[in-house]
Amino acid sequence: MLPTNTHILFHEFDYHAPTTLYEATELLAQYGDSARPIAGGTDLLVQMKMERRQPAHVISLARVNALQGIALNGDLTIGATTSIRDLHQYLTSKLQPPFASLQSLGEACNGFSTIQIMRMATLGGNLCNASPASDSAPPLLTFDARVTLKSKTFERVMALEHFFIAPGKTALQADELLTHIRIPRPPHQSASAFIKIARVAADISQVCAAVRLTRDGNLIHDARIALGSVAPTPVRAAAAERELIGQTFSAALAEKIGKRAAQEIQPISDIRATRAYRQHIAAVIVRDALLRAWERTQ
Amino acid sequence: MHKKTIHLTLNGEAREWSVYPNELLLNVLREQEYLTGTKYGCGIGECGACTLHLDGAPTLSCLTLAIACDGADILTIEGLARDGKLDATQQAFLEHSAFQCGFCTSDMIMMTRALLNENAQPSEAQVRDYLRGNLCRCTGYASIVRAALDAAALEKQRAEPSAAS
Amino acid sequence: MNYQILGNNYQRKDGIGKVTGSETYTSDVILPRMWHARVLRSPYAHARIISIDQTAAKALGAVVLTYADVPHLKYNERIVSIPPHLFRDRTVLADKARHVGEAVAAVAAPTEQLAEKALRALKIEWEILPHYTDPADAQSENAEPIHDAVLLNGEMKPIENNVAVARTVNVGNVDEGFEHADFIFEREYLTSRIYHAQMETKSCVCDPASDGSITVYPTTQSIHNTRQLLGEIFNIPLHKVNVKRVAIGGTFGSSIQMNSIIPICVALALKAKHPVKLVSTREEDMYDHVRYQTKLKLKIGVTRDGKITAGHIQALADVGGHNIQAYALLSVLAGWSASLYKFPHLRFEGKAVYTNKTPSCAMQGFGNPQATFAMESLTDEIAHELELDPIEFKLKNYVGLGGTFWGQGPSVQSIIRSDGVPQLLHDGAQKIGWRARPKAGTQTGRYRHGIGMARGFHTSGAGAPKPGEVIDYSGAFIKINEDGTVDVVHAMMDHGGGTLEAIAKIVAEELGVPIENVGISPADTLTTVYDVVTHATRGVYAGGGAAHKAALKVKQQIFEYASRVLELQADSLVIEPDYELRQGVIYCPNFPERRITLGALAKQLQINSWGTMAAVESLRQVNCPPAFVTYFIDLTVDTETGHVTTNRAVIGSDCGTVVNPAMAIGQLEGGLSKGVGYALVEDNQWDAQTGQLTSKGFWIDGKTPAISEAPFNENIITHFSDTYEPSGPFGAKGIGEAATNPCAAAYANALYNALGIRFTELPITAEKILRALNAEENREARVEMREMEAMAVMQAAE
Ligand SMILES: Cc1cc2nc3c(=O)[nH]c(=O)nc-3n(C[C@H](O)[C@H](O)[C@H](O)COP(=O)(O)OP(=O)(O)OC[C@H]3O[C@@H](n4cnc5c(N)ncnc54)[C@H](O)[C@@H]3O)c2cc1C
Numbered sequence A: 001m002l003p004t005n006t007h008i009l010f011h012e013f014d015y016h017a018p019t020t021l022y023e024a025t026e027l028l029a030q031y032g033d034s035a036r037p038i039a040g041g042t043d044l045l046v047q048m049k050m051e052r053r054q055p056a057h058v059i060s061l062a063r064v065n066a067l068q069g070i071a072l073n074g075d076l077t078i079g080a081t082t083s084i085r086d087l088h089q090y091l092t093s094k095l096q097p098p099f100a101s102l103q104s105l106g107e108a109c110n111g112f113s114t115i116q117i118m119r120m121a122t123l124g125g126n127l128c129n130a131s132p133a134s135d136s137a138p139p140l141l142t143f144d145a146r147v148t149l150k151s152k153t154f155e156r157v158m159a160l161e162h163f164f165i166a167p168g169k170t171a172l173q174a175d176e177l178l179t180h181i182r183i184p185r186p187p188h189q190s191a192s193a194f195i196k197i198a199r200v201a202a203d204i205s206q207v208c209a210a211v212r213l214t215r216d217g218n219l220i221h222d223a224r225i226a227l228g229s230v231a232p233t234p235v236r237a238a239a240a241e242r243e244l245i246g247q248t249f250s251a252a253l254a255e256k257i258g259k260r261a262a263q264e265i266q267p268i269s270d271i272r273a274t275r276a277y278r279q280h281i282a283a284v285i286v287r288d289a290l291l292r293a294w295e296r297t298q
Numbered sequence B: 001m002h003k004k005t006i007h008l009t010l011n012g013e014a015r016e017w018s019v020y021p022n023e024l025l026l027n028v029l030r031e032q033e034y035l036t037g038t039k040y041g042c043g044i045g046e047c048g049a050c051t052l053h054l055d056g057a058p059t060l061s062c063l064t065l066a067i068a069c070d071g072a073d074i075l076t077i078e079g080l081a082r083d084g085k086l087d088a089t090q091q092a093f094l095e096h097s098a099f100q101c102g103f104c105t106s107d108m109i110m111m112t113r114a115l116l117n118e119n120a121q122p123s124e125a126q127v128r129d130y131l132r133g134n135l136c137r138c139t140g141y142a143s144i145v146r147a148a149l150d151a152a153a154l155e156k157q158r159a160e161p162s163a164a165s
Numbered sequence C: 001m002n003y004q005i006l007g008n009n010y011q012r013k014d015g016i017g018k019v020t021g022s023e024t025y026t027s028d029v030i031l032p033r034m035w036h037a038r039v040l041r042s043p044y045a046h047a048r049i050i051s052i053d054q055t056a057a058k059a060l061g062a063v064v065l066t067y068a069d070v071p072h073l074k075y076n077e078r079i080v081s082i083p084p085h086l087f088r089d090r091t092v093l094a095d096k097a098r099h100v101g102e103a104v105a106a107v108a109a110p111t112e113q114l115a116e117k118a119l120r121a122l123k124i125e126w127e128i129l130p131h132y133t134d135p136a137d138a139q140s141e142n143a144e145p146i147h148d149a150v151l152l153n154g155e156m157k158p159i160e161n162n163v164a165v166a167r168t169v170n171v172g173n174v175d176e177g178f179e180h181a182d183f184i185f186e187r188e189y190l191t192s193r194i195y196h197a198q199m200e201t202k203s204c205v206c207d208p209a210s211d212g213s214i215t216v217y218p219t220t221q222s223i224h225n226t227r228q229l230l231g232e233i234f235n236i237p238l239h240k241v242n243v244k245r246v247a248i249g250g251t252f253g254s255s256i257q258m259n260s261i262i263p264i265c266v267a268l269a270l271k272a273k274h275p276v277k278l279v280s281t282r283e284e285d286m287y288d289h290v291r292y293q294t295k296l297k298l299k300i301g302v303t304r305d306g307k308i309t310a311g312h313i314q315a316l317a318d319v320g321g322h323n324i325q326a327y328a329l330l331s332v333l334a335g336w337s338a339s340l341y342k343f344p345h346l347r348f349e350g351k352a353v354y355t356n357k358t359p360s361c362a363m364q365g366f367g368n369p370q371a372t373f374a375m376e377s378l379t380d381e382i383a384h385e386l387e388l389d390p391i392e393f394k395l396k397n398y399v400g401l402g403g404t405f406w407g408q409g410p411s412v413q414s415i416i417r418s419d420g421v422p423q424l425l426h427d428g429a430q431k432i433g434w435r436a437r438p439k440a441g442t443q444t445g446r447y448r449h450g451i452g453m454a455r456g457f458h459t460s461g462a463g464a465p466k467p468g469e470v471i472d473y474s475g476a477f478i479k480i481n482e483d484g485t486v487d488v489v490h491a492m493m494d495h496g497g498g499t500l501e502a503i504a505k506i507v508a509e510e511l512g513v514p515i516e517n518v519g520i521s522p523a524d525t526l527t528t529v530y531d532v533v534t535h536a537t538r539g540v541y542a543g544g545g546a547a548h549k550a551a552l553k554v555k556q557q558i559f560e561y562a563s564r565v566l567e568l569q570a571d572s573l574v575i576e577p578d579y580e581l582r583q584g585v586i587y588c589p590n591f592p593e594r595r596i597t598l599g600a601l602a603k604q605l606q607i608n609s610w611g612t613m614a615a616v617e618s619l620r621q622v623n624c625p626p627a628f629v630t631y632f633i634d635l636t637v638d639t640e641t642g643h644v645t646t647n648r649a650v651i652g653s654d655c656g657t658v659v660n661p662a663m664a665i666g667q668l669e670g671g672l673s674k675g676v677g678y679a680l681v682e683d684n685q686w687d688a689q690t691g692q693l694t695s696k697g698f699w700i701d702g703k704t705p706a707i708s709e710a711p712f713n714e715n716i717i718t719h720f721s722d723t724y725e726p727s728g729p730f731g732a733k734g735i736g737e738a739a740t741n742p743c744a745a746a747y748a749n750a751l752y753n754a755l756g757i758r759f760t761e762l763p764i765t766a767e768k769i770l771r772a773l774n775a776e777e778n779r780e781a782r783v784e785m786r787e788m789e790a791m792a793v794m795q796a797a798e
């Protein structure tokens, strides 16, 4: 039979709605691989409808207060179930320097294809789904974000960079939840930018790129470049970053670094774009993002 | 898989539903409540046809489990007109003929309503940004934009006591 | 012309239902005891069914149907073509899958969950056959036949080399024509197989009664043709088949007739003895129909001063797994290509080939967007090469007023009796700033700006002086109620464009009553007279024409009865709306005080037992006037990403008298959105290995344009010509389908203007633009290299 997305969700499962983190992790410990947490459900329910995932137990995180909210306490700590839209509103209205330099994350949130999805989707879900096309991952990678993973008995923190393993696969164990995303205090004189290219506006990216630059006079003190949809996971362009550091910023340099970053990636051809187009576009948007971020550092 | 009883508010009225975990909000509304104004277009979040307000925010009911709506406040297109009076958004869509086949009209109106709740005087750019996830194959969107902008004006006019009377 | 009602905007009669969510579409119909259906669709592109094991499915309590359980009569879902041209190649359920997604079995059960369970319990054994996604492969010598034979006019016609149908048209002698040419241009154009993407997926509800009759609520553009086909397939007398008109959530040709799910739903209902509802999923819908993909090879000869001497058109259409209307398509491809230009000599050779893909069917413009893309691109190129203004070139070779136009191909001809083209071109050029457009290929830098134009048209119906290959007539029944209100009973479907609204206006205008007093009755096949189908932009012209004819009859009756009551000559009376009385008022201008409202008259008739004022009429229009549309597009290309931004779109329309101004503008705006999609982004691809859609059922991969793809409102400029179509009701003709036809060519021409590159393949995606720019750069670089090398050689020689 043709695999098809029907009107109904055919797959049958038990539903749990814990209200505390302890309860939630206990349920995960109990059901192990047969369980799946659900946050906004915008990835998971589609996958369940298409029968790519068939958990016997679905554990809703919606009522776990400890996973919600955004706090500024030295670092910026974002609860995993914070919606993309709430995060966007927070980033665009409340932040003072140096956190005001997180512009790229705001742009990435707003780049999500639709308002409804922005409102339903969570930041944690976007990362845990581990799609190479995640819009939030590239900016977070450039901020050296760290994620907190928690099981019933154990908590660990790791760099986001190490969290992504393969498409759909993260460092999470079956009994672990992602509880928080922490962005360390950004350096002064830094700024960021995010650019997404898609076939139509309300779409998943063909390529997206985020950069963060820290300046020291006319010199680039530090640089971060990350890209989405160009590799099995969201990736940093480390060689291109190294070539920026210590240089005097110029349009020509941005052009060169864009091309350099494009050489570093290994995109595939798929329904959204060919490899060649992705590589070409990566160079263009890394350059444009560098120009934009630099301008923002002034 | 077991049914569970949940309580919620639907278009201002209290409701008790008994639902299986895998029932989608869209289907429960359409098939059990006979509220067919909220439409199925794709079932996977791509078209916006199933948009309603859940706790005041625009939500895709095709990607919402009914069982997750315990305690929720749901507003569908059928609950928008109050005391037989069309909402300003509905009135504006009517006056601008901002529809052809009308299949997207419920979702377009629910989105416009949500936008106006957040931003009483949106610009055209803001309207476009907000409605970007709602497909319409008929109108080309121009009349919908006209109606949305006019709905804001109409609402303002309704709120201010008319100078004439 | 001064009208009381036409040309004004009113709130739409279906508006309240649509803005409150209470309008009932097929997918909203819920009946007591109703069951739900699911269809088993082939995962293989070409495969024969060896066996289906139904035991487990039946054990779940479901009703199951396979090929063995349904009538085997071959049908064609679109019965607009007359029997000698109606190729019938499908059955209610297939015994052999000819494309991925073909329906091979179906189940119904009390809930959709249970139906789905039963569907999964069916076990099918397949024999997998070689499949073809490319028409060239399908035609190869030893290719597996997709159809061995099809039913044509009662006889089985063998199919050779998978060629569904071929057709040649000859006018004059092309070879001679090309001899007179100073230049000959030849180009090949390829269009895409896009999906209709109507918002409501194809759906049906069937309610069987104990006396063997059925009531059907389908998504369709023609309730009468659906009824006739159902009657024929299931051998039920027509008076026991009632097909209801329900609102439809968009169609654009996808429901041009009886969707293939409709007989499946009926068969299930008959067997289950329950009402059954079948709503396609979006993925299933994508596997049901697409627009014809066509390869058009054009060869045009011109003289140095820009006169066309001959044209040779070769068309190859990709039919997909079933032939819905390929014969008609070839006819119209000839017609649409040739209609607007004077070709002293013309040859058309068309071929339509089966492939193992989703069947192609009409989609807004039926072959016209394809033909117009090719013609308007090539004529732009020719003009440019001859250093003529494209507008000048087009008008120089234009058929124009009094000329013959091929409405639906060579067999449906009519004379152009109203022509807004020169006015539209003149006004459009002025509005866009045509003369100030850049010179093609001269720009450098990242962002390049271009202006392009194209002209198009569509037929208004398929009427002609003599019966042709296409059935075309409408019927209407009008009666005056006892309070002076009017019921219009008309079988025509309104796809949302306001066809029924326009018909109500035409009736109100003729009868001289306020528009509020005219009601559009709910319609079904039991209570209406035949109307062929809402397609070919015939709604207002043909459907409105029939209503107008009936209204004239009724008006005569009104005057006759009024003359008895008022004791005045019938011929001296007039009727006009009185907005205070909210009535039509009948009076004699010489004795204005002797008057009676239509309501009072109707009541008097009843009191006197004189009868009801009513008339039923059928009408075949003897013409099919072209509705013209012109597009001027102003765009900017980002040469680094390939993305195109529409700065302004100027769209002109000649639809004769504008019956519904707001709705006419809406048609043009909607046409632009679909046109932008066709030109720049929309596409469907089939995996050659599996024969499946590469989108895997995701709509977004078809890239239906959303609001962000539409220009800002102030940048969409619509305008109308002052024309009056003598053969149309109150001078009206069509608009709907014409609205997208020239759009893709206007974009292609604007891109040429911006970049100096011609695009001949749709959609012109950002990727394609970049690739072309790179190729161009490489070419220039190569030329430069060669020049440099030559210089070096010369220097060395010195
Ligand atoms: C129409 C449409 C458009 C989209 N457009 C975009 C887009 O433009 N950009 C983009 O990046 N994405 C897009 N997405 C994808 C999706 O919306 C996002 O990835 C979203 O952020 C997922 O969040 P969620 O809360 O809905 O996740 P869910 O679906 O609830 O969960 C996703 C996965 O993460 C797991 N999970 C969720 N939370 C946790 C947690 N705290 N701990 C452990 N595991 C967890 C779940 O088990 C599941 O496997 C789109 C999706 C749709 C349907």
Ligand code: FES
Residues within 6 Å of the ligand: B039, B040, B041, B042, B043, B044, B045, B046, B047, B048, B049, B050, B051, B060, B061, B062, B063
């Ligand atoms: S039906 Fe929910 S978004 Fe399409």
Ligand code: FES
Residues within 6 Å of the ligand: B098, B099, B100, B101, B102, B103, B104, B105, B135, B136, B137, B138, B139, C199, C249, C250, C496
């Ligand atoms: S009016 Fe038909 S889809 Fe919007």
